[in-house]
Amino acid sequence: MIGKPQILHKQEWLAFLFHRHDAHLASFHTFSNYRSIWIISIIILAVTSLSPLVMATLINQRLIRQSVDAELVLQTERVTSNAKRSVRFFLEERLNALRFIVNELPYYALIDNEHLAEILSNLKLGFGGFTDLSIIDADGSQVAYAGPFNLEGKNYKTQPWFTKSLQRDNFISEVFTGYRDVPHIIIAVRSMNALGRLFILRATLDTQRLMDTLLSYKTNVHTDIFLMNHTGLLQTPSKNYGKIFTPTRLDVPEFSTTTNVIMPENKSDHAFITGYSYIITEAVTTPFILLVNKEKSVVMGTWLNLGKTFNWIIGISCLVMMIIITLVSTFMVNKLYLADKTKAETMLRMEQSQQLACIGQLSAGIAHEINNPLALINETAGYLKDLYHFTEEEQNDEEVMENLDAILEAVSRCGTITSQLLGFVRQFDVQISRVDVEKLITGILRFHKKETEYKGIHVTTAISPDTPAIETDRGKLQQILLNLINNAFQAIEANGCLDITVSHLRPDNITIEIKDTGCGIPAENLKRIHEPFFSTKKEKMGTGLGLSITYGLVKKLQGNIRVESSEGVGTIFFVTLPVKMQKEESA
């Protein structure tokens, strides 16, 4: 036989996590591993809901970065290009002025110091940036000089710039200190005098003017604009690389006639983006390379901050979504689990009911078939006994009497078993009618009248006057009370008490209390008394079916049964029944 499954009324959270494998229920469960269903559902929900968000964020960031980079390249290129044009114009303008002078004025006029000084003065006035002016002949001797330094008579034959300027029509030098120890640039124009001898008109340019021109393109403190020569030596001071003439250790960029921008290979935001351009005038290639360095992080600052904020928002959203997903999954899986569990329990109960019904029907069939021959044995043996009993001469044959009693006792015992087996059938068929509990109890007690008197048992019934007639199955209720009262009578010794109380404390049910002063039930047996075939009355012909049937019947009547007992003091059975039993489909 199978015990009653417990219905889970308390729908606790996470019940599925604490699911214990039950061999009886397992086959009725649709799913077995709720933990993995839970995890899979969280993963699927998380992947489907979060992946588009994450993908969109990544794509968005990539696009932002690309557009920022493009914007940065454009910006750097523009600044570099503009600065280059200014520097080129600065040099070209001055070179062209010198070219104009040598072409316009005769050699003798040029070698006149006063005239040269006047020209210098005009150049300073017209263009600015000129420091001095001199005429040097092909031997390197300075023929005429106008300017603040006393350099007349100096020979430049050994100077590298002189050699270079003698080889071409126009020449622009690197920044160098020369004799005077001040950084300057030399612009030289080669020409020929009337005698066909080469001479050079040389002007020294103030680098400050050039630096000012460059600095005017410095849009912010994070931009570094400077000139360097073809070997990487600084030609103007640099914010990042230091003073003039400091080696930058930069790779000299590849020669190009256009403006170029180098994006750092290093993806870090602290890298520099570099714009460069070789300064080439129409007439001459200068030794200068213009470099514009911009720190990426500073330029991209706003964008990077926005990106960070965006990442935070996305991160928090993902976290919130994960929490919601987890909660929803947990809730749904728990609901699924509880529904499945309830279904499994119902199916198990149905199976048990069906099994019980089958057993019951089988038992009833057998019991009924046995009852008729049993009745005949009973009557025959009874009649034989009667014959001896009523015919006085045979009365003393004790052996015959004993054997007849044994037969009758065996028949009575069989009768008890068959009547209890028949009780099983009665569990499955409910017929509701109005039942007066008081009348029913009185009727049952009447059957025990003889036993009551014989044992001297004191029986009291207290029925609350407001107890209504209840709508229930009369036969089953009769059987319940009969079983319980029988039990009580069997437990009670001579001069004991049996109290039956019926109370109507709650409007929708009544409670029948059957209290005896019998031997009581030991605590270890209390839990088992409703189990079929559990009996402690083997010697007293107990079948172990009485209370099991009673329990089943009470449940069938939608009631509850509870027992309190202390060994040696007595037992109280509490049977609570609904005032109006709900019709249900019989199992």
Next chain:
Amino acid sequence: MKIILVDDEKKFINMLAKRLALRGLQADVAYSGEQALEKAAKTHYDLAVLDLKMPGISGFVLKKKLQESWPRIKCIFVTGHGSIDKNGDQDHSEDIFLAKPLDIDTLIETIHRTIGPENTRRP
């Protein structure tokens, strides 16, 4: 005081009649509902002990038919079945049911209670 015992189990009912006779209760026997009705047509019975399930007329139907002729007749039902098929709208609240195998003392006591001991003659 007239009693009739009705059951299709002939040996059982004869034996029961003999045992009742030993206890001073004379009872007629019938082996079917039809036979019982025949006997009841001739004799006025005070009490009928009826088997519930018999071929032909069942215990309940028999009771109804007997009561048509003798409205004051009392009935005790004896059954080997655990359950009682309460058919139709008949009220069984006053009916007495006893299970087989019978305890003779219980039967006698029930008979006394049903028709009153003053109507019965004891040995």
